[in-house]
Amino acid sequence: MQVLPCPFCGPRSEGEFHFAAETGKTRPDTTRDVSAEKWAAYLFDQTNEKGVTREIWIHLPCAEVFVMSRDSVTMDVLGTETLRKLPT
Amino acid sequence: MTTKYSAISLLREGLRGQSGWSKAWRSPKPGAAYDVVIIGAGGHGLATAYYLARNHGITNVAVIEKGWLGGGNTGRNTTVIRSNYYYPESSALYGLSVKLYEGLSKELNYNVMFSQRGMLVLAHSEPEMEMAARNVNAMQLNGADAILMDAADVRKKAPLLNYSKDARFPIHGAVWQGSAGTGRHDAVAWGYARAASALGVDIIQNCEVTEFIREAGRITGVETTLGPIRAGAVGAAVAGHSSVLARLAGFKLPITSYSLQAFVTEAMKPVIDTVAFSPAYGTYFSQSDKGGLVIGGGLDRVPSYGQKGNLPVQEAVLAGLVEMAPVLAKVKLLRHWAGIVDVTPDSSPVIGPSGIEGLYVNCGWGTGGFKAIPAGGYLFAHLLANGTHHEISRPFDIDRFVTGRLIDEGAASGIAH
Numbered sequence: 001m002q003v004l005p006c007p008f009c010g011p012r013s014e015g016e017f018h019f020a021a022e023t024g025k026t027r028p029d030t031t032r033d034v035s036a037e038k039w040a041a042y043l044f045d046q047t048n049e050k051g052v053t054r055e056i057w058i059h060l061p062c063a064e065v066f067v068m069s070r071d072s073v074t075m076d077v078l079g080t081e082t083l084r085k086l087p088t
Numbered sequence: 089m090t091t092k093y094s095a096i097s098l099l100r101e102g103l104r105g106q107s108g109w110s111k112a113w114r115s116p117k118p119g120a121a122y123d124v125v126i127i128g129a130g131g132h133g134l135a136t137a138y139y140l141a142r143n144h145g146i147t148n149v150a151v152i153e154k155g156w157l158g159g160g161n162t163g164r165n166t167t168v169i170r171s172n173y174y175y176p177e178s179s180a181l182y183g184l185s186v187k188l189y190e191g192l193s194k195e196l197n198y199n200v201m202f203s204q205r206g207m208l209v210l211a212h213s214e215p216e217m218e219m220a221a222r223n224v225n226a227m228q229l230n231g232a233d234a235i236l237m238d239a240a241d242v243r244k245k246a247p248l249l250n251y252s253k254d255a256r257f258p259i260h261g262a263v264w265q266g267s268a269g270t271g272r273h274d275a276v277a278w279g280y281a282r283a284a285s286a287l288g289v290d291i292i293q294n295c296e297v298t299e300f301i302r303e304a305g306r307i308t309g310v311e312t313t314l315g316p317i318r319a320g321a322v323g324a325a326v327a328g329h330s331s332v333l334a335r336l337a338g339f340k341l342p343i344t345s346y347s348l349q350a351f352v353t354e355a356m357k358p359v360i361d362t363v364a365f366s367p368a369y370g371t372y373f374s375q376s377d378k379g380g381l382v383i384g385g386g387l388d389r390v391p392s393y394g395q396k397g398n399l400p401v402q403e404a405v406l407a408g409l410v411e412m413a414p415v416l417a418k419v420k421l422l423r424h425w426a427g428i429v430d431v432t433p434d435s436s437p438v439i440g441p442s443g444i445e446g447l448y449v450n451c452g453w454g455t456g457g458f459k460a461i462p463a464g465g466y467l468f469a470h471l472l473a474n475g476t477h478h479e480i481s482r483p484f485d486i487d488r489f490v491t492g493r494l495i496d497e498g499a500a501s502g503i504a505h
């Protein structure tokens with residue numbers, strides 16, 4: 001069992017986490033016309049990096065959504081960044 | 089030298105101490121240029137080379153493999169062959185494959201041990217029986233030999249399973265495909281390799297493609313760890329590493345690579361003579377000719393190139409097995425492993441031009457491309473030889489992600505994606 005870090009709860013078992021998506025995609029500007037190619041690339045294309053990756057993960061028990069950097073070959077976790085912003 | 093396998097040659101070689109057998113395939117040094125270079129000597133790459141030579145007379149072909157041939161997913165899968173798919177496009181594709189498998193041992197003069205022992209996809213509730221009936225109707229319309237069975241029929245096919253009313257998921261019935269079965273995975277790779285090599289194809293192992301050679305925007309060859317190799321056309325059939333090669337070529341694929349695990353138990357007396365799959369438990373198994381149970385399940389849900397599996401999925405698959413057939417609870421595992429599978433959003437493969445001139449792709453088979461090796465090779469060879477699709481591969485072009493005409497087999501294929 002691998003232990004993964006949640007920025008909010010700390011180290012927890014891998015079964016509690018959900019891989020959501022790669023980082024780095026920006027939703028096309030829907031106030032303008034978006035071509036089918038652009039939508040397809042946004043929806044479906046993946047970098048699917050071999051090696052160091054940056055991904056969006058969710059820790060299901062606390063619902064924290066965060067960025068995890070990992071190595072997709074060794075499965076080592078390299079770090080996490082919260083996406084949460086404090087209320088102003 | 090004895091090259092053909094037959095009862096007579098077996099006898100003759102037996103009498104002279106097995107000294108006259110020739111190597112199953114040649115191991116040549118890479119040439120400077122080929123009409124077609126195929127990257128990846130898995131089943132799909134090797135079958136493509138074979139059909140290029142046999143169907144299209146193109147024999148100046150090299151298959152480049154970074155490891156040993158068949159060492160990728162082709163040598164790591166649970167060997168289930170079937171065509172019980174929902175959509176007509178899939179049915180045509182996998183139906184062609186089963187048909188080719190049926191004649192393959194003879195055609196290749198190599199025993200691929202295709203055993204049409206049938207497959208049960210279990211239904212565990214009344215609503216699941218209704219969905220099973222719908223799937224069976226679709227499969228029959230597509231021409232596949234699927235039938236709906238009730239629990240009594242299932243029990244006759246596989247008495248080993250758990251028919252208790254108290255089971256976590258009691259058995260209500262199943263979708264049965266009699267022409268489905270298992271094959272010997274290594275033999276499929278070795279048989280195609282041997283037949284392709286005999287027709288003049290160069291299979292080059294321990295040679296990794298590291299870069300593409302381009303001229304005027306067109307891909308005209310590959311750089312490898314054994315030097316540059318020019319090509320009239322390049323075909324990539326590298327499964328879990330498709331995105332890595334796409335990146336070298338400068339495009340992206342709708343693919344995520346995941347670990348898929350499998351397990352084999354110690355050998356035992358025959359306990360099941362069909363393939364049994366329970367989508368609810370997320371486990372399937374069959375018994376190999378050697379006697380070991382071959383067990384598979386769903387994907388690890390973490391993108392990975394690690395070729396190893398995680399413990400939660402192992403536990404889920406094996407717990408599912410024990411629920412499906414409690415009598416197996418004390419059976420010991422012998423081996424366990426994982427392969428890196430190439431999963432698309434609609435769980436259907438991608439066959440077609442890559443978008444970059446000179447480069448074609450055959451990938452996205454995910455958890456289910458062993459059954460498709462003959463058809464994948466047949467259709468990819470057609471594409472590489474003619475530059476245009478065979479009508480069966482056309483729907484699987486990568487353009488479906490732009491047109492929106494996906495072939496969403498995620499649910500119907502029965503494998504937990």
Ligand SMILES: Cc1cc2nc3c(=O)[nH]c(=O)nc-3n(C[C@H](O)[C@H](O)[C@H](O)COP(=O)(O)OP(=O)(O)OC[C@H]3O[C@@H](n4cnc5c(N)ncnc54)[C@H](O)[C@@H]3O)c2cc1C
Binds near residue numbers: 129325425429457458
């Ligand atoms: C555990 C498991 C169980 C499965 N069970 C089933 C099943 O029951 N039924 C079924 O139909 N399918 C099953 N599958 C899926 C099936 O194994 C695959 O879809 C199929 O084998 C893919 O074949 P391939 O030839 O495309 O890929 P592979 O056999 O993986 O071959 C690709 C080859 O490309 C090589 N390569 C990669 N990069 C490079 C490079 N840069 N240069 C040179 N060579 C390179 C690799 O070394 C590899 O040998 C299973 C898979 C796994 C992992």
Ligand SMILES: [Zn+2]
Binds near residue numbers: 063
């Ligand atoms: Zn948390």
